[in-house]
Amino acid sequence: MSMSRIRKEVDAALLAFVDRQRPGLLAISPELAPLLAALDSLLAGGKRLRPAFCYWGWQAAGGKEPREGVVTAAASLELLQASALIHDDVMDSSDTRRGQPSVHRRFQALATEAGWSGPAAPFGEGTAILLGDLCLAWSSEMYESSGISPERIGPGRAVYDLMRTEVMCGQYLDLLEGVRGTGTVDAALRVVEFKSAKYTIERPLHLGATLAGGSPEVVEALRSYGRPLGIAFQLRDDVLGVFGDPAETGKPAGDDLREGKRTVLVAQTLERADAARAAVVERLLGDPGLDRDGVDELRAIIEDTGGLAACEAMIERYAGQAAAALAAAPITGEARIALEELAVAATARQA
Amino acid sequence: MSMSRIRKEVDAALLAFVDRQRPGLLAISPELAPLLAALDSLLAGGKRLRPAFCYWGWQAAGGKEPREGVVTAAASLELLQASALIHDDVMDSSDTRRGQPSVHRRFQALATEAGWSGPAAPFGEGTAILLGDLCLAWSSEMYESSGISPERIGPGRAVYDLMRTEVMCGQYLDLLEGVRGTGTVDAALRVVEFKSAKYTIERPLHLGATLAGGSPEVVEALRSYGRPLGIAFQLRDDVLGVFGDPAETGKPAGDDLREGKRTVLVAQTLERADAARAAVVERLLGDPGLDRDGVDELRAIIEDTGGLAACEAMIERYAGQAAAALAAAPITGEARIALEELAVAATARQA
Numbered sequence: 001m002s003m004s005r006i007r008k009e010v011d012a013a014l015l016a017f018v019d020r021q022r023p024g025l026l027a028i029s030p031e032l033a034p035l036l037a038a039l040d041s042l043l044a045g046g047k048r049l050r051p052a053f054c055y056w057g058w059q060a061a062g063g064k065e066p067r068e069g070v071v072t073a074a075a076s077l078e079l080l081q082a083s084a085l086i087h088d089d090v091m092d093s094s095d096t097r098r099g100q101p102s103v104h105r106r107f108q109a110l111a112t113e114a115g116w117s118g119p120a121a122p123f124g125e126g127t128a129i130l131l132g133d134l135c136l137a138w139s140s141e142m143y144e145s146s147g148i149s150p151e152r153i154g155p156g157r158a159v160y161d162l163m164r165t166e167v168m169c170g171q172y173l174d175l176l177e178g179v180r181g182t183g184t185v186d187a188a189l190r191v192v193e194f195k196s197a198k199y200t201i202e203r204p205l206h207l208g209a210t211l212a213g214g215s216p217e218v219v220e221a222l223r224s225y226g227r228p229l230g231i232a233f234q235l236r237d238d239v240l241g242v243f244g245d246p247a248e249t250g251k252p253a254g255d256d257l258r259e260g261k262r263t264v265l266v267a268q269t270l271e272r273a274d275a276a277r278a279a280v281v282e283r284l285l286g287d288p289g290l291d292r293d294g295v296d297e298l299r300a301i302i303e304d305t306g307g308l309a310a311c312e313a314m315i316e317r318y319a320g321q322a323a324a325a326l327a328a329a330p331i332t333g334e335a336r337i338a339l340e341e342l343a344v345a346a347t348a349r350q351a
Numbered sequence: 352m353s354m355s356r357i358r359k360e361v362d363a364a365l366l367a368f369v370d371r372q373r374p375g376l377l378a379i380s381p382e383l384a385p386l387l388a389a390l391d392s393l394l395a396g397g398k399r400l401r402p403a404f405c406y407w408g409w410q411a412a413g414g415k416e417p418r419e420g421v422v423t424a425a426a427s428l429e430l431l432q433a434s435a436l437i438h439d440d441v442m443d444s445s446d447t448r449r450g451q452p453s454v455h456r457r458f459q460a461l462a463t464e465a466g467w468s469g470p471a472a473p474f475g476e477g478t479a480i481l482l483g484d485l486c487l488a489w490s491s492e493m494y495e496s497s498g499i500s501p502e503r504i505g506p507g508r509a510v511y512d513l514m515r516t517e518v519m520c521g522q523y524l525d526l527l528e529g530v531r532g533t534g535t536v537d538a539a540l541r542v543v544e545f546k547s548a549k550y551t552i553e554r555p556l557h558l559g560a561t562l563a564g565g566s567p568e569v570v571e572a573l574r575s576y577g578r579p580l581g582i583a584f585q586l587r588d589d590v591l592g593v594f595g596d597p598a599e600t601g602k603p604a605g606d607d608l609r610e611g612k613r614t615v616l617v618a619q620t621l622e623r624a625d626a627a628r629a630a631v632v633e634r635l636l637g638d639p640g641l642d643r644d645g646v647d648e649l650r651a652i653i654e655d656t657g658g659l660a661a662c663e664a665m666i667e668r669y670a671g672q673a674a675a676a677l678a679a680a681p682i683t684g685e686a687r688i689a690l691e692e693l694a695v696a697a698t699a700r701q702a
Binding site: 157 | 354371376379380382383386423434438439444465467468469470475477478480481482483484485487491495501511513515516517519520521522524527529530531532541545611639684
C-alpha cells in the first residue's frame with residue numbers, strides 16, 4: 001500500500017463522515033451552511049501526518065485486512081487536529097491558516113460584509129470556539145463509528161483519551177510559558193513533548209499499533225521511534241515558522257515571531273545572546289505590528305548567536321535517534337519503508 | 352430511590368472521575384494544578400438537572416439494577432455542561448458563573464496577581480478555551496468508561512452524539528441572532544429548542560431511556576414530556592436572568608441584559624413595544640456598563656409592554672403540555688413522581 005494511496009483513503013473517509021453530518025445540520029437550520037463551508041475549506045488542506053502515522057503504526061504492528069476501520073479511525077485524528085487549529089488560531093489571534101483566513105477571521109468577515117449590527121470580531125471568535133468544539137465532538141464520533149471491533153476499539157480509546165488530555169495540557173503549558181516569559185530550553189522542550197511530539201507522532205503510532213493488537217515489544221519500538229521524531233518534527237516546524245517560505249507554510253513570513261511564540265529556537269537564541277541582543281528579542285518578539293525589517297533583525301540575531309545552528313543540531317540528533325530506533329524495530333518491511341519516508345517528510349527543510 | 356440520593360451518587364461519580372485524572376495531569380506537570388482547582392470549583396456548583404433527567408429517563412423506561420453505569424453516564428453530562436459553560440462565558444465575556452469568577456477571569460487574575468510579563472486577558476481566555484476542550488473530551492471518556500454493556504452504550508452514544516451536535520449548532524444560531532440583531536419570537540424559540548431545550552431535558556431523557564433499552568413508545572412519551580418542558584425551562588431561565596435574585600442565580604442582577612442576550616423575553620417585549628421604547632431597548636441592551644438605573648428601566652419596559660406576561664403565559668402553556676404528556680406516559684410510578692418534581696424544579700420562579 002503506497003503512502004499516496006493511504007492519503008486518498010483518509011481524505012475519502014473524512015469527506016464521507018462530513019457528508020453524513022451535512023443533511024442533519026442543514027435540517028436544524030440552512031443557516032448552518034457557513035459552518036460546513038468553513039470546515040470543508042480547512043479540511044481541504046493539511047499533510048495528514050497524524051493519520052499516516054496511525055495507519056503505518058497499525059501496519060507495522062501486523063494489522064490485518066480489511067483496513068477500512070483503521071483508515072476511518074486514523075482520519076478522525078484530522079478532525080481532532082482541525083479542532084486544535086481552530087482554537088489555537090483564536091488563542092494566538094492568527095489571521096491565516098493553511099494559506100486562507102483563519103476560521104474566526106472568516107466569520108468576522110462574514111458579519112462585516114453582511115453589515116450586521118452587532119460586533120463582528122466576537123461573533124467570529126465565538127463561532128470559531130463552537131466549530132472547534134464541534135470538530136472535537138465529531139472526532140470521537142468518527143473514531144467510535146469506525147467499525148473496528150469492540151476488542152480493539154476499547155484499548156485504542158485509552159490511547160486516544162490520553163493523547164487528547166496530553167495535547168490540551170501541553171497547550172496550557174505553552175500559554176503559561178508565553179505569559180510568564182521565562183523561556184529556558186528545558187521548559188520549551190517540555191511544551192514540545194506534550195503539545196506536539198506525542199500528539200503528532202508517538203500517540204498516533206501507539207494508537208495504530210494498539211488497534212492492530214500489536215505486542216508490547218512492537219508498541220514500545222514504535223514509540224521509541226516516534227518520541228524523538230516528534231521532537232525533531234516540532235523543532236523543524238519552529239525553524240520553518242521563522243525562516244520558511246510563506247507559499248509552503250501557508251502563513252505570512254515571520255508570523256511565529258509576531259505571535260511571540262516561545263519556541264526552543266527562541267530559547268536557544270536567548271541562552272546565547274548578549275544583553276543587548278536579548279533586549280532586542282524581548283522588545284520585538286510578540287509585536288503584532290512587526291514589519292519586514294523587524295523580522296529580518298530577529299532572523300539575523302537567531303542566526304548570528306548560533307541559536308539556529310543549535311536548533312538544527314538538535315533536529316539532527318533527535319532524527320538520528322528515531323532512525324536508530326526504527327532500524328532496530330521488529331516490524332514489517334513495507335511499514336519500515338513508509339516510516340522512513342514519513343520521518344523525512346516530518347523533518348524536511350521545506351514545509 | 353430519592354432525588355437527593357441520586358444527586359449524591361452523581362456527585363460521587365463526578366468526583367471519582369476527576370480524581371482518577373488528577374495524578375496523570377500532575378505527572379505531566381505540577382503546574383497543571385490550577386486547571387484542576389478551577390474544574391473542582393466549577394463542578395461544586397450546579398443543579399445536576401441533566402444527569403437527573405438522564406437517570407429518571409432510564410428508570411422510567413424500566414432500567415434494571417445495578418445502576419452504577421447509568422449514574423456514571425448521566426454524571427458525564429455535567430462535564431459536557433462544564434465545557435459549554437466555560438466556553439459560553441468566554442464568548443459572552445461573562446465575569447461570573449455560579450457565584451464565582453468565570454474560568455477566564457480566574458486565570459486572568461492568576462496572571463495579574465503573579466505579575467507575569469505577558470498580557471493576562473488572552474492568557475485567561477486561552478486557558479478557558481483549553482479547559483472547556485478538556486471537559487468536552489473528558490465527558491465522552493467518562494461516558495465510554497461508565498461500564499454500561501456494549502449493546503446499550505452504542506445506541507446511547509448515537510443520542511449523545513446528536514445532542515452534542517445540536518447544542519453546538521444551537522449556540523451558533525444564538526450567536527447569529529445576536530450579531531444580526533433581528534430578534535423575532537420565532538427565531539429566538541428556534542435557538543431555545545436546540546441550544547437549551549433538547550440539550551437540557553429531551554436528550555438526557557432520551558439518552559437514559561435508550562440506555563435502559565426502552566421501547567419506542569416509552570422513548571417517544573418521555574421526549575413528548577421533555578420537549579415542551581425544555582422550552583419552559585429556558586423561558587424561566589430567561590426571566591430569572593432579568594428579574595432573578597443574584598443570590599440564587601449566581602450572576603449579578605441584570606447580567607443577561609448587559610450581555611445583550613436575544614431571548615424570547617426580549618423578542619416578546621420588542622414585538623409589543625412602541626418605537627420609543629423599542630429604541631430604548633436597542634440602546635441599553637448589550638451595554639456592558641449598564642448600571643442599576645438602566646437595568647430598572649429595561650425591567651420596567653419588559654413588564655409594562657406585556658413582554659413578561661407573554662413569556663409567563665408561554666411557560667405555563669409549555670409546562671402544561673409537559674404535564675399532560677407525563678400523565679399519559681406508560682412509565683413506572685416512582686419515575687413519574689420524580690419527573691413531576693423535576694418539572695417543578697426546572698420551571699420554578701426561584702432559581
